Amino acid sequence: MVSLLRNQKVRNALLQVLYVGSLAALVLAGIVIARRNLAEQGITSGFDFLYKSTGWDVNFSLLPATANDPYWWFFLIGIINTLFLGSVGLVLATLVGTIVGLARTSSNELAQLLGRTYVDIFRNIPLILQVFFWYAIITHLPTPRAAHEALGMFLTSRGLYVPFPNVGGIAFAAAILAVIAAIALPIWIGRTSRLSQPFGERLGIQLAAAATALTTAAVILALGRLPDLPLLDFPALQGLNLKGGLRIPPEFSALAIAIAIYGGSYIAEIVRGGFKAVGKGQMEAALSLGLSPWRVFTLVRLPLALRAMLPILANQYVWLMKATTMGIAVGFTDFFMIVALTINHSGQTLEAIGILMAGFLAINLSLAAVFNRINKAIALKGNQLRG
Amino acid sequence: MTANSTKPHRPAVRLENLDKYYGTFHALRKVNLSVERGERIVVCGPSGSGKSTMIRCINRLEQHNGGKITVLGTELNDDVANIEGIRREVGMVFQHFNLFPHMTVMENCMIAPMIVRKRPRAEAEATARQYLQKVRIPEQAMKFPGQLSGGQQQRVAIARALCMRPQVMLFDEPTSALDPEMISEVLDVMVTLASEGMTMICVTHEMGFARRVADRVIFMDGGEIVEEAPPEEFFTASRNERTRQFLSQVLGH
Numbered sequence: 316m317v318s319l320l321r322n323q324k325v326r327n328a329l330l331q332v333l334y335v336g337s338l339a340a341l342v343l344a345g346i347v348i349a350r351r352n353l354a355e356q357g358i359t360s361g362f363d364f365l366y367k368s369t370g371w372d373v374n375f376s377l378l379p380a381t382a383n384d385p386y387w388w389f390f391l392i393g394i395i396n397t398l399f400l401g402s403v404g405l406v407l408a409t410l411v412g413t414i415v416g417l418a419r420t421s422s423n424e425l426a427q428l429l430g431r432t433y434v435d436i437f438r439n440i441p442l443i444l445q446v447f448f449w450y451a452i453i454t455h456l457p458t459p460r461a462a463h464e465a466l467g468m469f470l471t472s473r474g475l476y477v478p479f480p481n482v483g484g485i486a487f488a489a490a491i492l493a494v495i496a497a498i499a500l501p502i503w504i505g506r507t508s509r510l511s512q513p514f515g516e517r518l519g520i521q522l523a524a525a526a527t528a529l530t531t532a533a534v535i536l537a538l539g540r541l542p543d544l545p546l547l548d549f550p551a552l553q554g555l556n557l558k559g560g561l562r563i564p565p566e567f568s569a570l571a572i573a574i575a576i577y578g579g580s581y582i583a584e585i586v587r588g589g590f591k592a593v594g595k596g597q598m599e600a601a602l603s604l605g606l607s608p609w610r611v612f613t614l615v616r617l618p619l620a621l622r623a624m625l626p627i628l629a630n631q632y633v634w635l636m637k638a639t640t641m642g643i644a645v646g647f648t649d650f651f652m653i654v655a656l657t658i659n660h661s662g663q664t665l666e667a668i669g670i671l672m673a674g675f676l677a678i679n680l681s682l683a684a685v686f687n688r689i690n691k692a693i694a695l696k697g698n699q700l701r702g
Numbered sequence: 703m704t705a706n707s708t709k710p711h712r713p714a715v716r717l718e719n720l721d722k723y724y725g726t727f728h729a730l731r732k733v734n735l736s737v738e739r740g741e742r743i744v745v746c747g748p749s750g751s752g753k754s755t756m757i758r759c760i761n762r763l764e765q766h767n768g769g770k771i772t773v774l775g776t777e778l779n780d781d782v783a784n785i786e787g788i789r790r791e792v793g794m795v796f797q798h799f800n801l802f803p804h805m806t807v808m809e810n811c812m813i814a815p816m817i818v819r820k821r822p823r824a825e826a827e828a829t830a831r832q833y834l835q836k837v838r839i840p841e842q843a844m845k846f847p848g849q850l851s852g853g854q855q856q857r858v859a860i861a862r863a864l865c866m867r868p869q870v871m872l873f874d875e876p877t878s879a880l881d882p883e884m885i886s887e888v889l890d891v892m893v894t895l896a897s898e899g900m901t902m903i904c905v906t907h908e909m910g911f912a913r914r915v916a917d918r919v920i921f922m923d924g925g926e927i928v929e930e931a932p933p934e935e936f937f938t939a940s941r942n943e944r945t946r947q948f949l950s951q952v953l954g955h
Binding site: 600603605 | 761
């Protein structure tokens with residue numbers, strides 16, 4: 316018996332049983348307690364509330380929304396708002412981060428100093444303060460009547476008004492897909508035709524694919540335009556307010572700017588680290604073959620740096636996606652805020668939080684899955700020796 | 703940069719009073735060296751003596767601070783086109799191979815001819831195959847550098863440099879990072895190259911190689927060329943005390 320307890324395999328098995336057993340007990344106890352408490356407060360649990368109308372409204376939605384719409388529709392609006400804010404924020408943060416990161420790795424000392432100052436300032440101020448800061452600035456912009464126009468856009472205290480195509484919803488979505496294809500197709504062609512085509516020929520095919528996709532987008536927009544209206548709807552002053560076009564509310568702009576600037580400072584460090592990880596030897600070898608500094612950058616330094624950056628970048632993106640929940644601080648109806656409002660109005664706390672967690676898990680796990688795939692596809696083969 | 707040898711005496715590489723500083727450290731002190739076309743030079747010396755610095759100055763991986771470098775009749779200056787022009791004609795092999803790990807062996811060999819020399823893909827591919835054959839690893843063409851042994855990687859690095867059809871080859875301790883059993887496969891390739899009349903400047907401690915192929919052996923110490931002699935004289939009848947001391951350490955066991 317003693318010898319059995321001293322057996323490594325038996326011990327491991329016993330530990331596993333104990334671990335799983337206590338976890339199951341914990342979960343069971345939680346469910347039992349929650350059900351009793353809910354019953355005492357007279358709250359009916361379950362997801363029936365999803366089909367009831369909310370009775371309240373949202374201030375920003377890419378989908379049509381009224382107070383008569385059911386909760387499930389509002390959750391969908393929330394998720395789309397979060398995805399919209401997240402994608403705009405991530406793209407801008409990547410742009411800012413790349414520029415600042417390159418400045419930090421450049422040989423120009425002024426650029427280095429500017430980059431370092433940027434990172435030191437914006438990485439060390441809490442995100443929520445930055446959101447409030449940008450929100451305060453944007454809401455103190457001129458009123459619509461006093462706003463200046465540039466390229467058909469108005470920047471006002473009530474938001475940014477931009478021209479928007481007078482196009483049906485489905486056609487608009489199809490056109491966006493075509494634009495995405497215009498970006499994705501050339502990349503895909505580049506990956507699949509490693510050595511089968513000459514560089515020049517490959518570039519031609521890529522350009523042709525991009526042009527075709529963009530033309531398709533233009534045709535879809537032209538065909539899907541609403542009757543009797545100009546193709547582009549320009550915002551214009553009517554009375555005290557601006558009418559027409561698309562209004563991007565100050566809450567959204569403040570959040571997108573804050574995420575771009577704060578996230579950019581982290582991404583700048585990732586970019587810098589990625590470039591530092593590229594061995595000096597590979598660049599010297601490329602130079603010694605007579606390649607120009609620009610070619611060395613595009614053919615050797617950047618591709619190798621990207622491989623070093625990608626895993627950390629994925630982590631940062633997941634983090635920034637979660638940072639969109641700051642929306643509640645300034646009143647942007649992102650997924651988190653919709654859930655918070657739902658809890659207030661319906662009292663279905665556990666269910667709403669469950670939906671919130673499942674939603675964010677789905678978003679972030681998909682993001683991570685996409686990055687893992689890219690990572691795997693471009694990973695360096697074999698053992699790497701640092702020169 | 704084309705090599706029209708109308709002038710009878712134009713050395714492939716010529717260093718005149720070459721000076722190089724790293725901060726206050728004087729790495730090269732008035733180095734003078736002339737390498738004829740087809741000549742094979744072996745450079746040796748203790749570490750920190752300036753051997754690598756000297757050959758890295760020839761293709762501007764290091765910038766010299768004084769003196770003059772002439773490669774194939776053209777003086778190396780600060781002009782970017784001039785530097786890239788000289789690099790096109792001067793191949794280099796590094797201690798740590800420095801292959802591009804994200805490209806296949808084939809792509810490693812094709813990239814410079816296609817982009818720098820603007821050769822069509824088919825021609826670049828044929829050239830790459832030819833030189834991979836020459837370094838005896840044609841079967842590895844579609845592998846990535848990380849999937850090869852050190853000796854194989856170094857042979858790919860030699861093929862990559864040769865694909866540019868350079869007129870001068872620089873070797874910077876090409877076997878120092880290799881396991882002993884892989885050194886000979888790399889040296890064999892270098893011997894073949896030497897026998898075909900390639901102008902070579904090799905920084906190496908492989909004294910057997912020096913004896914076999916070198917026209918001249920150069921011994922450096924403290925940033926200076928201390929001794930310069932044909933191999934048989936260098937190994938048997940060196941007059942210099944520092945050379946003899948170095949040789950006894952390299953050959954002594």
